Amino acid sequence: RTRTEGRFHAENRELQEFAGTHKLQPWDIAYYSEKQRAKLYDFDEEALRPYYPLDSVVKGMFDLVERLYGIRVVEEADAAAWDAQVKFYSILDAEGVRIGSFYADWFPRENKRGGAWMDAFLTGHPEPDGGFKPHLGLICGNLTPPVGGKPSLLTHREVETVFHEFGHLLHHFLSR
Numbered sequence: 001r002t003r004t005e006g007r008f009h010a011e012n013r014e015l016q017e018f019a020g021t022h023k024l025q026p027w028d029i030a031y032y033s034e035k036q037r038a039k040l041y042d043f044d045e046e047a048l049r050p051y052y053p054l055d056s057v058v059k060g061m062f063d064l065v066e067r068l069y070g071i072r073v074v075e076e077a078d079a080a081a082w083d084a085q086v087k088f089y090s091i092l093d094a095e096g097v098r099i100g101s102f103y104a105d106w107f108p109r110e111n112k113r114g115g116a117w118m119d120a121f122l123t124g125h126p127e128p129d130g131g132f133k134p135h136l137g138l139i140c141g142n143l144t145p146p147v148g149g150k151p152s153l154l155t156h157r158e159v160e161t162v163f164h165e166f167g168h169l170l171h172h173f174l175s176r
Contacts (some may be wrong), residue, residue: 045155052159054106054143054152061166069174070094076101083109085145091173100124100135100173106162107152108142116141116161118168126176135173139165 016024018036037043062073072092079088081103090101105112117140124135141161146152154162 045157048156049144049153052154052156054146054154054162057154057159057162058104061163065166065170069170071099071174072096081105097132098134099132100137102135102137102139102169102173105138105140106143107145112140112142114142116165118165118172120172123172124176132176137169137172139169141165 015029015032015036018039019028019032022028024032066072071094073089074092076088076090079101081088083105085107086103086105088101088103091099093099108114119138119140120135121138122133122136124133127133141158143158143161144152144154
């Protein structure tokens with residue numbers, strides 16, 4: 001607290017000065033913070049989209065978890081799913097044994113709720129023979145879909161969402 005309190009108060013003063021005579025209320029903070037960020041840094045998040053095609057983001061994330069945890073994520077292209085855009089993957093340990101599998105349902109549809117989430121369909125468990133019954137899960141989002149034959153290009157916040165939900169999935173799948 002000692003190290004950050006001074007800067008906290010300074011940032012609040014700067015934001016109040018930016019807002020002008022309008023006395024900031026808690027519900028105003030996000031709005032004015034975004035306006036202040038845009039003015040100070042002249043930064044358009046949309047300009048980042050070309051750097052974040054969904055397929056590259058997902059591949060990079062899978063490469064990262066392989067380096068960090070020694071697991072491999074492989075797509076199972078022939079798996080049945082409820083929508084043609086839903087993909088199915090298996091997570092394999094360092095010996096190639098399946099820890100679990102999951103569906104990735106990234107794009108909005110009329111019959112799908114909003115937001116992003118992870119669900120566990122089946123929680124794996126140790127078996128009497130010393131083996132392990134694999135997990136089965138799901139990660140969902142409502143990311144920017146591909147348009148006109150072009151790939152899905154994500155915002156930075158959508159990339160954060162992909163990593164966030166996959167983190168929940170890993171927490172579940174790497175638990176025994």
